[in-house]
Amino acid sequence: xxxxxxxxxxxxxxxxxxxxxxxxxxxxxxxxxxxxxxxxxxxxxxxxxxxxxxxxxxxxxxxxxxxxxxxxxxxxxxxxxxxxxxxxxxxxxxxxxxxxxxxxxxxxxxxxxxxxxxxxxxxxxxxxxxxxxxxxxxxxxxxxxxxxxxxxxxxxxxxxxxxxxxxxxxxxxxxxxxxxxxxxxxxxxxxxxxxxxxxxxxxxxxxxxxxxxxxxxxxxxxxxxxxxxxxxxxxxxxxxxxxxxxxxxxxxxxxxxxxxxxxxxxxxxxxxxxxxxxxxxxxxxxxxxxxxxxxxxxxxxxxxxxxxxxxxxxxxxxxxxxxxxxxxxxxxxxxxxxxxxxxxxxxxxxxxxxxxxxxxxxxxxxxxxxxxxxxxxxxxxxxxxxxxxxxxxxxxxxxxxxxxxxxxxxxxxxxxxxxxxxxxxxx
Amino acid sequence: xxxxxxxxxxxxxxxxxxxxxxxxxxxxxxxxxxxxxxxxxxxxxxxxxxxxxxxxxxxxxxxxxxxxxxxxxxxxxxxxxxxxxxxxxxxxxxxxxxxxxxxxxxxxxxxxxxxxxxxxxxxxxxxxxxxxxxxxxxxxxxxxxxxxxxxxxxxxxxxxxxxxxxxxxxxxxxxxxxxxxxxxxxxxxxxxxxxxxxxxxxxxxxxxxxxxxxxxxxxxxxxxxxx
Ligand SMILES: Nc1ncnc2c1ncn2[C@@H]1O[C@H](COP(=O)(O)OP(=O)(O)OP(=O)(O)O)[C@@H](O)[C@H]1O
Ligand SMILES: [Mg+2]
Numbered sequence: 043x044x045x046x047x048x049x050x051x052x053x054x055x056x057x058x059x060x061x062x063x064x065x066x067x068x069x070x071x072x073x074x075x076x077x078x079x080x081x082x083x084x085x086x087x088x089x090x091x092x093x094x095x096x097x098x099x100x101x102x103x104x105x106x107x108x109x110x111x112x113x114x115x116x117x118x119x120x121x122x123x124x125x126x127x128x129x130x131x132x133x134x135x136x137x138x139x140x141x142x143x144x145x146x147x148x149x150x151x152x153x154x155x156x157x158x159x160x161x162x163x164x165x166x167x168x169x170x171x172x173x174x175x176x177x178x179x180x181x182x183x184x185x186x187x188x189x190x191x192x193x194x195x196x197x198x199x200x201x202x203x204x205x206x207x208x209x210x211x212x213x214x215x216x217x218x219x220x221x222x223x224x225x226x227x228x229x230x231x232x233x234x235x236x237x238x239x240x241x242x243x244x245x246x247x248x249x250x251x252x253x254x255x256x257x258x259x260x261x262x263x264x265x266x267x268x269x270x271x272x273x274x275x276x277x278x279x280x281x282x283x284x285x286x287x288x289x290x291x292x293x294x295x296x297x298x299x300x301x302x303x304x305x306x307x308x309x310x311x312x313x314x315x316x317x318x319x320x321x322x323x324x325x326x327x328x329x330x331x332x333x334x335x336x337x338x339x340x341x342x343x344x345x346x347x348x349x350x351x352x353x354x355x356x357x358x359x360x361x362x363x364x365x366x367x368x369x370x371x372x373x374x375x376x377x378x379x380x381x382x383x384x385x386x387x388x389x390x391x392x393x394x395x396x397x398x399x400x401x402x403x404x405x406x407x408x409x410x411x412x413x414x415x416x417x418x419x420x421x422x423x424x425x426x427x428x429x430x431x432x433x434x435x436x437x438x439x440x441x442x443x444x445x446x447x448x449x450x451x452x453x454x455x456x457x458x459x460x461x462x463x464x465x466x467x468x469x
Numbered sequence: 470x471x472x473x474x475x476x477x478x479x480x481x482x483x484x485x486x487x488x489x490x491x492x493x494x495x496x497x498x499x500x501x502x503x504x505x506x507x508x509x510x511x512x513x514x515x516x517x518x519x520x521x522x523x524x525x526x527x528x529x530x531x532x533x534x535x536x537x538x539x540x541x542x543x544x545x546x547x548x549x550x551x552x553x554x555x556x557x558x559x560x561x562x563x564x565x566x567x568x569x570x571x572x573x574x575x576x577x578x579x580x581x582x583x584x585x586x587x588x589x590x591x592x593x594x595x596x597x598x599x600x601x602x603x604x605x606x607x608x609x610x611x612x613x614x615x616x617x618x619x620x621x622x623x624x625x626x627x628x629x630x631x632x633x634x635x636x637x638x639x640x641x642x643x644x645x646x647x648x649x650x651x652x653x654x655x656x657x658x659x660x661x662x663x664x665x666x667x668x669x670x671x672x673x674x675x676x677x678x679x680x681x682x683x684x685x686x687x688x689x690x691x692x693x694x695x696x
Contacts (some may be wrong), residue, residue: 043581043583043584044584044586047581047584058569119562168620365565366567368565369565369567369578370582371552371577372524372526372553372559373553373578373579373582374549374551374552374553374554374555374557374579374582374583375554376546376547376550377546379582391480405681462526463521463526463527466526466561466563466565
């Protein structure tokens with residue numbers, strides 16, 4: 043028997059008992075649907091995170107902070123009037139770095155371009171229309187790469203004050219479009235320790251897309267950061283002015299992962315925690331992965347139950363077709379072909395179940411994408427909640443067919459080993 | 470004339486130990502090419518068992534079956550499959566048609582198993598159906614035919630691979646005398662015109678009488694008809 047005949051025979055046989063076939067396919071469908079949707083979400087999120095990392099691009103930048111032992115008993119403590127400083131605040135303050143920390147970090151070999159990052163909190167930002175908005179700023183570290191919607195990155199050390207504006211702020215500040223904002227001036231208001239409001243102006247060089255890393259903040263270049271700091275700590279004692287949330291430093295991008303690890307370990311020994319942007323995102327990734335594994339595990343259990351359904355369906359089919367099998371064997375059909383006839387039927391069940399399950403998952407994923415991008419993911423443009431690479435979907439269908447084939451081997455073997463005489467005597 | 474099927478001191482024992490039952494005892498037969506042979510005998514005498522062994526559907530407990538001069542014990546499973554597929558035609562007493570398939574699909578089954586393409590096998594299937602005057606029923610469901618029509622379909626199926634031997638177990642057993650006559654007509658014209666060897670198991674004296682030779686069986690032994 044030719045393969046094409048085996049396939050068409052198996053197909054027509056599959057549809058002979060529609061209800062039974064339908065239920066078996068439904069069971070496979072559920073498993074394949076779960077797995078495909080899970081893989082789709084996981085792939086969507088992972089792709090997004092990877093894009094974020096490559097967006098930031100500063101792959102060779104380490105962010106160094108003080109290693110803080112989180113002690114839950116510190117978090118909530120009774121207020122005691124005699125105590126000079128409250129310990130929760132003390133813990134926060136002690137997490138900051140001071141000049142001697144920075145000096146220590148700077149001795150670390152294999153690192154260069156150290157920059158101690160201070161927290162700057164301007165009171166407002168205002169644009170052409172004069173409306174004032176609350177604002178969070180982050181210093182722009184040289185070498186960082188952002189995907190800009192328009193314009194160019196801010197320039198480094200000895201330039202004028204420049205910023206990258208997140209696109210959400212464009213219209214609020216009174217610009218008609220992203221392009222319109224480029225080259226325009228904004229004003230920051232920031233208070234001195236004495237409570238006097240002072241202003242600093244800066245030029246918009248680029249408009250950037252919101253992302254997990256930018257988090258809606260305005261990126262300011264180092265000259266602007268320096269000016270803002272000067273006002274924020276005007277006349278303040280050095281102990282207060284020279285407090286840093288962290289130090290950024292570059293390493294040679296040619297270094298291997300292990301070599302970077304050595305640097306991190308060396309810093310860890312000194313009491314500092316060093317991470318790349320990738321590391322920080324890696325934590326989110328791990329959580330996503332864990333959820334993915336759990337869901338895939340459930341999907342596999344569904345598939346396991348479905349494969350028992352396949353075994354059952356095919357045993358019934360073999361039973362019903364005893365005479366037909368006997369006849370075909372009497373007429374010279376080989377054992378292997380009889381085996382194939384039923385294995386192909388099993389694989390067809392797997393194929394249709396997984397194909398329909400995958401298509402349904404893709405459909406649901408698309409709908410979810412649309413809903414998500416209109417609602418809770420509105421502020422994260424470029425983020426597709428689900429993503430179904432063809433290769434993954436093909437792999438899922440292939441694996442389900444393989445499982446179906448394995449499940450089908452038992453009944454198929456029974457069919458192949460059937461004695462034609464007994465089948466012909468069978469009433 | 471050369472012999473096409475022969476058996477030498479053939480024994481078939483069903484079951485083991487206490488329940489062992491000797492269905493065939495020391496059978497010797499030699500059937501020549503183009504012969505028509507009737508196997509007759511009482512119910513339970515071992516006729517079907519013998520036919521199944523001759524057709525290589527079963528293996529003997531003891532003894533040899535020789536097909537076209539070759540010992541069956543020396544044939545591989547594959548060689549036996551090919552022999553049954555290409556050289557043998559089968560007519561079974563209970564029809565063994567696939568009820569849900571069309572008449573044509575039933576008839577072409579041996580060709581499908583042989584791996585012959587759709588176009589050729591359908592053409593040959595129609596030809597074979599015309600030979601048994603059932604060409605007009607080709608696309609009917611096999612289930613919807615009368616008993617006589619079903620038996621003719623079975624014969625068309627047995628003919629389709631141009632076999633050199635036809636094994637028929639009670640080909641007229643279920644049919645009225647007129648229809649039975651028609652079936653006999655077809656079988657004997659094949660024997661005469663195409664020189665196909667006929668091996669027919671039957672209770673029907675008239676049918677047995679038309680065969681060139683009768684092998685009479687009793688309790689698993691041949692009592693008459695083999696020199
Ligand atoms: N698988 C088996 N196990 C045990 N005994 C069997 C088996 N098959 C056949 N027999 C016995 O072998 C004997 C011969 O059976 P067989 O079918 O060859 O008879 P038959 O001559 O064809 O009879 P009938 O004319 O009724 O068809 C019978 O007694 C039967 O019960
Ligand atoms: Mg019989």
